[in-house]
Amino acid sequence: MNLLEYRGKEIFARYGLRVPRGKVVTSADELDGAPFPAVLKVQIGTGGRGKAGGVKFAETIDEARALVPQLMALTIKGFKVRKVLVAEKLDIAQEVYVGIVLDRLNRCPVLLATAMGGVEVEDVPPNKMFKAALDPLVGLRPYHLRDMSVFLGFPKDIASQIEGIVETLWKIYRELDGTLIEVNPTAITPKGEVYCGDAKVVIDNDALYRHPEFAQEPEDIPPLEARAKAEGIAFVQLDGDIGVIANGAGLTMATLDMLARFGGKPAIFLDLGGTDDPEKVKACFRLMNEARPSKIFLNIFGGITKCDTVALGVTKVIEEENIKIPLVARIKGRNEAEAREILAAAGIEAETSFEKAAEKVVAIKGV
Ligand code: GDP
Ligand code: MN
Numbered sequence: 001m002n003l004l005e006y007r008g009k010e011i012f013a014r015y016g017l018r019v020p021r022g023k024v025v026t027s028a029d030e031l032d033g034a035p036f037p038a039v040l041k042v043q044i045g046t047g048g049r050g051k052a053g054g055v056k057f058a059e060t061i062d063e064a065r066a067l068v069p070q071l072m073a074l075t076i077k078g079f080k081v082r083k084v085l086v087a088e089k090l091d092i093a094q095e096v097y098v099g100i101v102l103d104r105l106n107r108c109p110v111l112l113a114t115a116m117g118g119v120e121v122e123d124v125p126p127n128k129m130f131k132a133a134l135d136p137l138v139g140l141r142p143y144h145l146r147d148m149s150v151f152l153g154f155p156k157d158i159a160s161q162i163e164g165i166v167e168t169l170w171k172i173y174r175e176l177d178g179t180l181i182e183v184n185p186t187a188i189t190p191k192g193e194v195y196c197g198d199a200k201v202v203i204d205n206d207a208l209y210r211h212p213e214f215a216q217e218p219e220d221i222p223p224l225e226a227r228a229k230a231e232g233i234a235f236v237q238l239d240g241d242i243g244v245i246a247n248g249a250g251l252t253m254a255t256l257d258m259l260a261r262f263g264g265k266p267a268i269f270l271d272l273g274g275t276d277d278p279e280k281v282k283a284c285f286r287l288m289n290e291a292r293p294s295k296i297f298l299n300i301f302g303g304i305t306k307c308d309t310v311a312l313g314v315t316k317v318i319e320e321e322n323i324k325i326p327l328v329a330r331i332k333g334r335n336e337a338e339a340r341e342i343l344a345a346a347g348i349e350a351e352t353s354f355e356k357a358a359e360k361v362v363a364i365k366g367v
Contacts, residue, residue, distance in 0.1 A: 001203045001214060002221075004043045006085045008199030011176070015168050019196045022087030027072070028065040034086040036060055041087065042071050044079035045221060047200060050119040052076045057089060078223045090195055095185035096152070096162065097121045099200075100134070100169050102179040109134045109173065111144055111166065115152050117185045140170040154188075161194035162186065177207030224291055231283045233270055240265025241366055243293030243325070245284050247272040247300055247310075255299045258354060264362035267293035276305045281313030286321060294366025295326045299357065302333030311339035315346040325367055330357035 003011075009019045023034040024043065042054035049055050054076055058064035064086060074081045097117035103110045113130040114121065130151040132144045145166060149159040169181045180202040187197035203214055221229070228235030234249070242259060244266050246252040252271045259266055268291045270284045288296060300310050311331065317323070329350040331339045336352065343350045351357035 001205055001208060002045045003199075003201040003203065003214065004045065004083070005041065005199050006043055006083070007214075008201035009196065011172060011201060012168075012196050012199055015172055017165060017168050017196050018194065019199070020088040020090055022085050024083050024085050025068060026083055028068040031061050031064050031068065031086065034061070034064065035088040036064070037089040038064060038086045039089045040064060040067050040071055041085045042074060042076065042081040043083040043085055044076055044081060046077050046079055048119070049076065054081070058086075080223070090187050090197055091189050092185065092187045092197070093190045094188045095197070096188065096194075097124075097182070097184040098162065098166055098169065098186050099180065099182035099184070100166075100173045100178070101182070103133065106133060108136055111140065111148065111170075113148050113152060113162075113166070115154070121184055134170075139174070140167065155192075158188060158192055158194060165194065165196065172201070176201070176211060177204045178202060179204050224287060228270070228287055231280070231287075232273075233280070233284055233287065234273070235268065235270050235287060237268050237291065238266050240267045241294040242266050242361060243288045243291060243296040244269040245272060245288060245296065245298045246270075247305055248274060251299060251301055254354075255297065255358070258358040259297070259362060262359045262362040264358065267291065272300075272305075272310075274304060276302075276307075276309035276313070278309060278313035278316065281310055282317040282320075285314065285317040285323060289321055289323050289325065293325065295328070295361055295364060297357070297361040298327060298329040298331075299354070300329070300331050300333070300339075302331070302335060302339075305333070306335050307331050307333055307339035308335040308342060311342040311350075315342055315348075318346065326364055328357055328361035328364065330354055 006024050012019050021035050037059045040056045042049055056067050058067055068084055071084050072081050095117035097114045099112045101110050111132045114124050114128050116124045116128050130148050134140055145163040173181050182200040183196045185197040187195045225235055242264050244255050246255045249271055252269055256266050272284055300307055327348055329343055329348055331350040332352050340350045
């Protein structure tokens, strides 16, 4: 679970980290008591707000009164703004990035740090990024911090403040079951004070039962995922171009593997689960249509599920929602012949072979 910046900063403050003072508002009427000059930042479940126009500056409360409604009207990467953090504006001489991130490939947390922090951190060349794998049993040791400080090359008083921040981040990472904790910018003021200028905290969803204080807020989850959740559909967004709808977790996973075998990359996958409920089939296709993959792969194996009922749902929703995304269907199992007829009548030719269908969807041109 992705905490909003202001909630991350509340945790930081609780652990004794230096964060700029601030107030969260939902309208210009709530600005009394906010510090000025201020930085106004939209509170949404995604980064890159600076580049997307979600970070503004106000010298006075009057300037902020004009800016708050503008920020509240924004939608960034599908996230509608519901809150704005008005924080003390820092005088920043240099922006540093520090983070502790779970490296799933190497099965351990990694400490990352660069003196080239700020909104362009994704473009930092690898040789400017300090990396230290942290053995989960040994944890963060003083030599990691010394290596980091030598790499970053700051004077001693600043280096020791950054080391202190990293030590605390590690403590938070461990105690709150984090998978990612990032401070970008870790802001160095001209006076040599180091502040946590931003907070990105991601908590392992499987550990949430241990942290009831983090009740999920709607603005933390990407909107399509939130809707899928409300409708009881497993929905995962990836970075390819094929939208996958399959039934059952096992078949869904196998479908992703089969696509990979033919060089295909999934954009989203939806698991219909063990149902042929036409309403759920429709909900799946509506979500898929809004997620805008360039083509759709429907892979149904009917054990208990009746393929013809699924096919009816599919043809209905394609007509009702006027879905134009090319579809390849693979239908196998209970009532498959009837299902094929229903789909054929709607101009969709269904395969029975899993391999053939996967190969076909990878090969066709999408929208
Ligand atoms: P993000 O783009 O979503 O990560 O949002 P950030 O909170 O990191 O802000 C983006 C950028 O705005 C930072 O990298 C800074 O350059 C700038 N910024 C944010 N807060 C302040 C501040 O208090 N003072 C100054 N001078 N710049 C700030
Ligand atoms: Mn940031």
